Amino acid sequence: MSKTEPKYQIAEPHDLSPRSKWLRDYYFLGSKREWANEFMPFTTGTDWDIVWFEGDYYIVPEVHFYIQILGKNDNGVLASSMRSMAIPVKLPDNFWELSLPERRIKFFEEVMLNYIPQEIISENDLIAGGRFNTQLSKCFNETEAKEYWKKNIRDREETFKYHKSGFGNLGATAGHIIPDYEGVVKKGFKHFHEKAKETYALLTEEEKEGTKGQELRSMINATEIPRKLAAKYAEECRRLKKEASTSERAEELEQMAKNLEHVPWEPAETFWQGVQAIWLTHMLVMAEESYPGAGLSFGRTDQHLWDLYKKDILEEKNITKEFAKDILGSFWFHCNTAYDAMIRLGKQGITSGFGQLMTLSGCGPNGEDLTNELTFTILEVIDQWHPILEPKPNVRLHRNSPEKLLDIIVDMIARSQGAPFLINFDERSIAGMVTEGIPREDAWDYACVGCLENTMQGNDRSGTVNINMNLTKSIELTLWNGKNMPGNDIETKPGEQVGPETGDPEEFKTWEEFWNAWKKQVQFMVNYTAEVYNLTEEVRGEYLPTPYLSTFVHNCIEKGLDVRNGGPVHRFVT
Secondary structure: OOOOOOOOOOOOOOOOOHHHHHHHHHHOOHHHOOOOOOOEEEEOOOOOOOOOOHHHHOOOHHHHHHHOOOOOOOOHHHHHHHHHHOEEOOOOOOHHHOOHHHHHHHHHHHHHHHOOOOOOOOOOOOOOOOOOOEEEOOOOOHHHHHHHHHHHHHHHHHHHHHHHOOOEEEOOOOOOEOOOHHHHHHOOHHHHHHHHHHHHHOOOHHHHHOHHHHHHHHHHHHHHHHHHHHHHHHHHHHHHHOOOOOHHHHHHHHHHHHHHHHOOOOOOOOHHHHHHHHHHHHHHHHHHHOOOOOOEOOEOHHHHOHHHHHHHHHHOOOOOHHHHHHHHHHHHHHHHHHHHHHOOOOOOOOOOOOOOEEEEEOEOOOOOEOOOHHHHHHHHHHHHHOOOOOOEEEEEOOOOOOHHHHHHHHHHHHOOOOOOEEEOOHHHHHHHHHHOOOOHHHHOOOEEEOOOEEEOOOOEOOEOOOEEEOOHHHHHHHHOOOEOOOOOOOOOOOOOEOOOOOOOHHHOOOHHHHHHHHHHHHHHHHHHHHHHHHHHHHHHHHHOOOHHHHHOOOOHHHHOOOOOOOOOOEOOEO
């Protein structure tokens, strides 16, 4: 019986080293694994403590049911279950005397260093950094908890009303940012630490007592957490070295320990160190925000690591290209463990709700192509590991993209693997960024987050998915003279005036009358959307600081402001 060749090629993993194959296969064991990066909730132990922040999920209407079931004062299933599972954390004696940002970072440091275990996943793993799926106490004192809860109920009511009335969905959402990973690789956290200390030293005594001083003290503390955590992982590597099954593995563990004693505190000196620095930094962002992976993206990784790759692999030949691919393979494995947060809800490889994007290629400031050998190596890893969900690669294409790059990505996509995504309008993306207010001299260095939204790297906390407005609602309002149509008024009183009165449409004589009425309803919708959204942004900015992330997003240190409260250079909402 002759074998029939399939009509279509479907991507399958291929040509993986034994190490990378083991890691990929182990990941896809899913809930059958001995190890999993499942949620670990932690509490201050107070009666009023809040562990899970519902506002991060307002943008996902499917979650609304689990937020409120019994009534407006209901904590919901997710908040209640996280609170009941939470591990009490021993607090320093002066904890409740500290400001909220300082409490948050002290709590974060204690959890990451002394409560979450530092583990090297397997003898095949070359990158340290295992567990990061946290749900952390918001560290409120009793007064703050009461104030927060009052505003949270207000936000919930307004947000749910907005959604159930058909206006869309919205909410200030975590993730969806590209921190300054390039700065971490090339300067290290020592640079950010010294910068924060210098800025704090320039404050007046009055400023030191105020919010600026509170923020900067928390940032100074935050910049040391990666160094301290890396040191703990280095200890674990040396412990495992004594038990290593081969001399080769013992040497790897010793080098991993040396890498961790250097990065991410100091600038990376090798490709291996560069990848390690990015991963440890990245996983700490997910841990601090208690929001695993969604939209938190790496930016232009083939540019950030190119000098190290060129030196190590091409010039000095310190490691082989195949070993570099194994380093990246370990990185790929860890990125995918973000899904362990929902490991018992669905099989891995099916749900793709997160999105740690990696942008490759693209043009430089003068339109020149920036494709390099690391671009091609990363594409090889993507091709050999696929199908797999993270990191989600995208390639910036432009008029000067090389034929070799085009041939490779066409071949990859032809095998139905769904990766990489193509940004095949690089020049138009740059023009769009300029139109939105990004300086032309900076716009060329954009990258993608979340669902391929364009943002800047290291200085941009734009809410790229925070508002999804249903424009067809404006037609409904126009046809019902500013009211919800019957059957769509479950959140309003029958006949309640929602938008402006723009006239009975049955009396419109011309298209222009309808058009002008519609424009007024659209303007109302935009204003109403902004008002409801700003409620969620206000709560996040006031009560949920993230000092660690703030340290390596430009301008937060200079302003003494949190990344969620006006610190970054760019703060668009779309």
